[in-house]
Amino acid sequence: xxxxxxxxxxxxxxxxxxxxxxxxxxxxxxxxxxxxxxxxxxxxxxxxxxxxxxxxxxxxxxxxxxxxxxxxxxxxxxxxxxxxxxxxxxxxxxxxxxxxxxxxxxxxxxxxxxxxxxxxxxxxxxxxxxxxxxxxxxxxxxxxxxxxxxxxxxxxxxxxxxxxxxxxxxxxxxxxxxxxxxxxxxxxxxxxxxxxxxxxxxxxxxxxxxxxxxxxxxxxxxxxxxxxxxxxxxxxxxxxxxxxxxxxxxxxxxxxxxxxxxxxx
Numbered sequence: 001x002x003x004x005x006x007x008x009x010x011x012x013x014x015x016x017x018x019x020x021x022x023x024x025x026x027x028x029x030x031x032x033x034x035x036x037x038x039x040x041x042x043x044x045x046x047x048x049x050x051x052x053x054x055x056x057x058x059x060x061x062x063x064x065x066x067x068x069x070x071x072x073x074x075x076x077x078x079x080x081x082x083x084x085x086x087x088x089x090x091x092x093x094x095x096x097x098x099x100x101x102x103x104x105x106x107x108x109x110x111x112x113x114x115x116x117x118x119x120x121x122x123x124x125x126x127x128x129x130x131x132x133x134x135x136x137x138x139x140x141x142x143x144x145x146x147x148x149x150x151x152x153x154x155x156x157x158x159x160x161x162x163x164x165x166x167x168x169x170x171x172x173x174x175x176x177x178x179x180x181x182x183x184x185x186x187x188x189x190x191x192x193x194x195x196x197x198x199x200x201x202x203x204x205x206x207x208x209x210x211x212x213x214x215x216x217x218x219x220x221x222x223x224x225x226x227x228x229x230x231x232x233x234x235x236x237x238x239x240x241x242x243x244x245x246x247x248x249x250x251x252x253x254x255x256x257x258x259x260x261x262x263x264x265x
Contacts, residue, residue, distance in 0.1 A: 029054060031063050032070040044073045046107035065107070073108040076101055082117050094121040102137075112142055120154050128161030149183070156190055160197060168194055185215035189225050196232060205232035223252035227261055234264075 029044035031054050043055040050065025063071070078097050085093040094117060101114040115138040122131035135155045138145055145151050159168040172194065175187040192207030211218075211225035230244030241264070248261035 029071075029073050031068050031072075033063075034067065034069050036069075044071060044108065045104075046071065048106070050107050052107065071108055073105060073110065076105060076110055076114075079110065079113055079117070082114075086117065086121065089124070091121040091124045094118070107141075112138055112145065115141075116145075116151055116154075119158065123154055123158050123161065126161065128158045131158040132162050132164070152183075153186065160190070160194060165194060165198060181215065182218055182221070185211055185218040185221040185225075188215065189221055189228065192225075192228060192232070196228075196235075201232050201235050205229055205236070208232060219252065220255070223248055223255035223257045226252070227257040230261065230264065 029041045031039045031041075031044070031052060033039065039054060039056075039061070041054040041056040041061075044052060046052045052063045052065075052068060052071045054061050054063065054071075078101050082094045082097040085091075085097060098114045098118055102111045102118070105111045105114065115134045119131045119134035119138070122128070122134060131154075135151070135158060138151070146155070156168060156171065159165075159171075169191070172187045172191045176184045176191070179187060188207055188211045192204040192211070195201070195204035195207060208225045208229035211221060212229065215221060215225075226244050226248045230241045230248070233241035233244060245261040245264040248255065249258050249265070252258055
């Protein structure tokens with residue numbers, strides 16, 4: 001009977017490997033090549049043309065755009081600072097916190113997050129044209145971000161606020177026709193907002209009521225649609241507005257729209 005020889009692991013080597021792993025910075029920079037190879041470094045920056053310069057122990061190496069799949073840098077602390085200001089609705093501080101981040105981290109992923117936060121802060125301040133400029137810059141860098149729900153709806157809000165009605169209407173109609181049920185419901189409500197902003201109050205009311213009838217499973221959107229239907233009826237001096245506000249309170253009492261509806265009763 002053969003006895004299989006056990007391979008013993010030298011504990012000293014384990015300690016050496018552990019020490020090396022702990023010594024390596026967790027947020028070290030790296031580049032992923034098109035063939036999947038990862039090249040690690042200690043710092044990274046990028047030129048405007050997309051060329052990435054990776055600093056390594058043996059010096060620096062340049063990677064022209066197209067030769068690499070991904071370039072990564074340590075997450076800038078300004079992003080977390082901006083998010084804290086956003087939670088407190090300190091919109092000026094959100095923007096000032098991100099001053100320079102877009103430029104410093106261009107082509108390094110974090111520029112996209114910074115642009116999205118800046119755009120949302122500009123929306124909150126009512127500076128819709130500036131918000132659109134940030135969104136458009138983001139989409140030039142990463143066109144696929146148009147499909148990101150956290151980006152799509154603030155972007156649509158900027159289009160609405162900036163009066164870009166034709167651009168918005170086209171995208172809403174496409175989403176109503178081909179989007180998921182949740183997205184189609186939200187798009188239907190926003191099309192109501194668009195019609196009301198154009199002075200087409202009756203058309204807006206119909207959009208809200210279609211949402212109430214056709215998207216019963218989307219409870220969060222239901223509350224908004226009912227409340228805005230009430231607003232449209234109120235603008236039309238229709239006494240049924242109170243019925244809509246009452247339904248919001250009775251059927252969606254925990255919704256943020258319920259408190260606004262109570263004030264209307």
